[in-house]
Amino acid sequence: MPGNKRNTTKKKSAQRTNRLNTEFQQLSLSNVTEKTSEDDLLPHSNKYRIAYSDRYGRYLLAKRDLSAGELLIVEKALVVAPCASGEPVCLGCYKPVTLTTSQYRCPNCKWPLCNEQCVGIHQSYGHTAYECELLQRENTGQRLHTITPADKIKNLYELIAIVRILLMKLHDTDQYKRIQLMESHVEMRKEQYSDLWQYYEENIVQELRENWHLSNDFTAEEIHIVCGILDVNCFEIGQNSAKARALYPGAFLLAHDCCPNTAHTDDPETYEISLRVSRNIKKNESITLSYAYTLQGTLKRRDFIQKSKLFWCCCQRCTDPYELGTDCSALVCSFCQKGLLRSSNPLAQDAEWRCDKCDFIMNSQEVLKLLDKLNNVLDSIDVHDVQGLENFMKRYAALLGSNHYLLLYVKYTLCQIYGRIEGYLISDMSFEDLKLKEKYCREFLQIADILQPGLTKLRGLIMYELHAPIMMISQCLWRQHLITRKEFNKRLREVTELLKKSSLILRMEPKGSNDYQMSLAAEEGLKQLENNSNKETKNKMK
Numbered sequence: 001m002p003g004n005k006r007n008t009t010k011k012k013s014a015q016r017t018n019r020l021n022t023e024f025q026q027l028s029l030s031n032v033t034e035k036t037s038e039d040d041l042l043p044h045s046n047k048y049r050i051a052y053s054d055r056y057g058r059y060l061l062a063k064r065d066l067s068a069g070e071l072l073i074v075e076k077a078l079v080v081a082p083c084a085s086g087e088p089v090c091l092g093c094y095k096p097v098t099l100t101t102s103q104y105r106c107p108n109c110k111w112p113l114c115n116e117q118c119v120g121i122h123q124s125y126g127h128t129a130y131e132c133e134l135l136q137r138e139n140t141g142q143r144l145h146t147i148t149p150a151d152k153i154k155n156l157y158e159l160i161a162i163v164r165i166l167l168m169k170l171h172d173t174d175q176y177k178r179i180q181l182m183e184s185h186v187e188m189r190k191e192q193y194s195d196l197w198q199y200y201e202e203n204i205v206q207e208l209r210e211n212w213h214l215s216n217d218f219t220a221e222e223i224h225i226v227c228g229i230l231d232v233n234c235f236e237i238g239q240n241s242a243k244a245r246a247l248y249p250g251a252f253l254l255a256h257d258c259c260p261n262t263a264h265t266d267d268p269e270t271y272e273i274s275l276r277v278s279r280n281i282k283k284n285e286s287i288t289l290s291y292a293y294t295l296q297g298t299l300k301r302r303d304f305i306q307k308s309k310l311f312w313c314c315c316q317r318c319t320d321p322y323e324l325g326t327d328c329s330a331l332v333c334s335f336c337q338k339g340l341l342r343s344s345n346p347l348a349q350d351a352e353w354r355c356d357k358c359d360f361i362m363n364s365q366e367v368l369k370l371l372d373k374l375n376n377v378l379d380s381i382d383v384h385d386v387q388g389l390e391n392f393m394k395r396y397a398a399l400l401g402s403n404h405y406l407l408l409y410v411k412y413t414l415c416q417i418y419g420r421i422e423g424y425l426i427s428d429m430s431f432e433d434l435k436l437k438e439k440y441c442r443e444f445l446q447i448a449d450i451l452q453p454g455l456t457k458l459r460g461l462i463m464y465e466l467h468a469p470i471m472m473i474s475q476c477l478w479r480q481h482l483i484t485r486k487e488f489n490k491r492l493r494e495v496t497e498l499l500k501k502s503s504l505i506l507r508m509e510p511k512g513s514n515d516y517q518m519s520l521a522a523e524e525g526l527k528q529l530e531n532n533s534n535k536e537t538k539n540k541m542k
């Protein structure tokens, strides 16, 4: 694949950024002082310790070498609540609901719930009696069903997490105190982010203190702090169509990196988080996770991190215009149509983008405009619309580098639906379509190997997807005597390897999740392969 072949200049660039990054890490490590008692936040561990640097604040450092797959943290949530995106969900279990009259609603507060048997009713991680009483008192359930603009509905859902934490101040002070140990960046928000501050002041603080009559219980500052804590520390969680956000007592301490060394998953029933080492970590290396979607380009990723977590990421990937060799932000030069455009300085959001073959330059605003436009086009395509997704690939290949993150997203989506939806079931797929699924899976896996290396769910899922077309294609070629026995066996060995790795990775996902189910399917596939091979040996011996 052209985009993945790194020429010497790119290699030099990667080496340069590697060196810079090591120097940066040494610098920040030399600043380390112990500030917080570990016992306040996390139980004692022989795997990590809490360190402090001026740059990261508190963060976790490896106490010893850690191996991929090691479990680091398993803990219960301090609070679980609907996401700030405002999509209507059940207040008990976070599965999608509608705001139509046929939707089941809580008989008291009238907020939609999935049904009267929802497991989250009267649970600390769901719809509690205290919350129900407050929502009922303020008649918010009725309002939710009568207000029209989508942003007002969003505001009401956004308030739930904030209200749940504030109610802890009155009913669960220990839990409230633990949450108060988290960073809110409240001063920075007030002084340097006036738009953000104003948004919360009008939509949350005034709403709760004036319209919800909570001014005697909570000061404006207390509410702003809770808003900040949620923005900075919450995890987006949810399995099997549920979507929620949650705060965890220790996991929030991990520093961010756009190519992290841990992976995490949440239990669909208990919302417990499990954080594992995804690739080997050296003693004294910082333990990191990604606060942003890793399959996004640097310009957008850094912008997201800065707006939500209030810092500019300067990790190795952000520093490198080639994004660790993936080149997943590069655009095709619209002038010479031969070269690729990349940021001349990825750590400066407004740096120009330059072509590597001609003098063409694009300013970063134009790049952002183009990315937003294409993103909107992509958003308008249904994720099951094979034709629509394929057309997007064809249409925008002239603008986007072959590994561009928007194309990667399309490839990933296609890999998942080829073989699964009507008209594209694996047994009905044409040889060409099977080849295409194999190609996209391989291309995607090459990038995932760099951006989410090691034991990560993304790799596990795509390896599972990849095994099927290789198997089908090999059988077809073998039946038609187009490949030798040796070649067929080689391909079977690859299929076996893929299934083994995929099952190893996905077995770490919580039981009851779709991903765990896939690990079982991978194991089943392995058994079948073994049975077939045993049968063949027996036949040969006859």
Ligand SMILES: C[S@@+](CC[C@H](N)C(=O)[O-])C[C@H]1O[C@@H](n2cnc3c(N)ncnc32)[C@H](O)[C@@H]1O
Pocket (backbone or CB within 6 Å): 055, 056, 057, 058, 059, 182, 183, 185, 232, 233, 252, 253, 254, 255, 256, 257, 309, 310, 311, 312, 313, 314
């Ligand atoms: C979820 S908190 C992590 C814990 C936090 N350091 C503390 O002391 O509470 C996220 C905050 O940590 C800091 N941080 C985390 N990763 C960072 C990074 N890679 N570069 C700079 N600051 C980082 C930022 O202040 C960010 O808003």
